[in-house]
Amino acid sequence: MKQPVRVTVTGAAGQIGYALLFRIASGAMLGDDQPVILHLLDITPAMDALQGVRMELEDCAFPLLAGVVCTDDPNVGFKDADYALLVGARPRGPGMERKDLLEANAAIFSVQGKAIDQNASKNIKVLVVGNPANTNALIAQRNAPSISPRNFTAMTRLDHNRAMTQIAIKTGKTVNDVTNMTIWGNHSATQYPDLFNAKVSGQTASDLVDQAWLEGDFIPTVQQRGAAIIKARGASSAASAANAAIGHVRSWALGTEGDDWVSMGVYSDGSYGIAEGLIYSFPCRCKDGEWEIVQGVEVNDFSRAKMQASEQELAEERDGVKHLLP
Ligand SMILES: NC(=O)c1ccc[n+]([C@@H]2O[C@H](COP(=O)([O-])OP(=O)(O)OC[C@H]3O[C@@H](n4cnc5c(N)ncnc54)[C@H](O)[C@@H]3O)[C@@H](O)[C@H]2O)c1
Numbered sequence: 300m301k302q303p304v305r306v307t308v309t310g311a312a313g314q315i316g317y318a319l320l321f322r323i324a325s326g327a328m329l330g331d332d333q334p335v336i337l338h339l340l341d342i343t344p345a346m347d348a349l350q351g352v353r354m355e356l357e358d359c360a361f362p363l364l365a366g367v368v369c370t371d372d373p374n375v376g377f378k379d380a381d382y383a384l385l386v387g388a389r390p391r392g393p394g395m396e397r398k399d400l401l402e403a404n405a406a407i408f409s410v411q412g413k414a415i416d417q418n419a420s421k422n423i424k425v426l427v428v429g430n431p432a433n434t435n436a437l438i439a440q441r442n443a444p445s446i447s448p449r450n451f452t453a454m455t456r457l458d459h460n461r462a463m464t465q466i467a468i469k470t471g472k473t474v475n476d477v478t479n480m481t482i483w484g485n486h487s488a489t490q491y492p493d494l495f496n497a498k499v500s501g502q503t504a505s506d507l508v509d510q511a512w513l514e515g516d517f518i519p520t521v522q523q524r525g526a527a528i529i530k531a532r533g534a535s536s537a538a539s540a541a542n543a544a545i546g547h548v549r550s551w552a553l554g555t556e557g558d559d560w561v562s563m564g565v566y567s568d569g570s571y572g573i574a575e576g577l578i579y580s581f582p583c584r585c586k587d588g589e590w591e592i593v594q595g596v597e598v599n600d601f602s603r604a605k606m607q608a609s610e611q612e613l614a615e616e617r618d619g620v621k622h623l624l625p
């Protein structure tokens with residue numbers, strides 16, 4: 300049996316937390332031979348609810364669950380953490396854009412970045428889910444100078460999964476036939492889901508649909524899916540978000556499949572002309588616990604304009620939180 304690893308989940312008493320923790324404890328995220336110690340971090344008023352979550356975790360008798368720590372102290376929450384899923388943050392309501400949450404949520408990620416810097420493993424892998432995820436990841440990363448910026452990522456896997464299903468439905472196939480999907484940019488309404496490189500049963504996806512559907516239906520559906528769920532459910536996506544978080548960390552830790560890739564918000568090294576240092580979603584392959592941006596993906600003029608619009612939005616978000624970026 301492997302030694303247990305410590306996995307911190309923030310916002311653990313929230314709705315994504317509830318859909319996430321039981322799957323981590325079951326082995327869905329890190330494999331069925333990897334014991335975990337869960338560190339559940341939330342705010343003080345949520346501690347009673349968090350104890351309820353702990354009781355339910357205990358009552359599952361998961362063979363891989365080697366311990367549960369519940370806390371409202373980030374220093375305890377991130378102590379020796381090997382993985383952190385930063386979920387705890389306010390969700391948007393109807394009519395809001397995700398960046399409207401910046402003011403409410405940014406401070407959380409500055410505090411948590413510092414706590415990660417001071418307490419966590421230097422090899423920690425961090426996934427930011429709380430919105431606006433890319434810029435919150437940037438804030439956490441910049442407040443943790445002793446840890447490689449490569450270790451801070453933001454979640455666009457939910458958008459990636461949404462895009463795979465939309466093209467599968469349109470072409471009468473299933474997601475098993477869809478490969479090489481890419482979400483470029485920000486987890487926001489400027490994100491760009493790319494059908495020019497995606498494949499359906501080995502054929503280029505954009506060749507299988509007309510441009511009017513691609514521009515007028517597919518792209519806005521993926522961009523606006525979070526808002527559509529909020530409108531329908533009266534609450535933001537939770538089970539699908541938790542599922543995407545599991546997928547993101549699993550791909551990062553255990554590797555991507557064959558030649559396929561996944562979408563991850565990662566520290567830009569200037570690939571595809573995207574400003575260095577932004578947390579931008581690129582096509583990534585993972586191996587041995589490391590991600591790399593896939594090079595040589597074709598970018599036509601249509602794609603380039605959309606990628607730059609999302610880059611521009613991320614630069615504006617970054618400038619809006621300058622006071623939190625040491
Ligand atoms: N990136 C994505 O694809 C994606 C998808 C879905 C939701 N989200 C975002 O995830 C976040 C959480 O969503 P939810 O539906 O679980 O919300 P929720 O309100 O149900 O839960 C949030 C939890 O975070 C806790 N929290 C608040 N401040 C905290 C802090 N400083 N430290 C620790 N915990 C804190 C709250 O007490 C609450 O328990 C939101 O920002 C939402 O917009 C992102």
Ligand SMILES: O=C(O)C[C@H](O)C(=O)O
Nearest residue numbers: 391397430525526535536
């Ligand atoms: O859209 C939201 O605000 C929630 C989440 O980011 C989503 O994409 O479902």
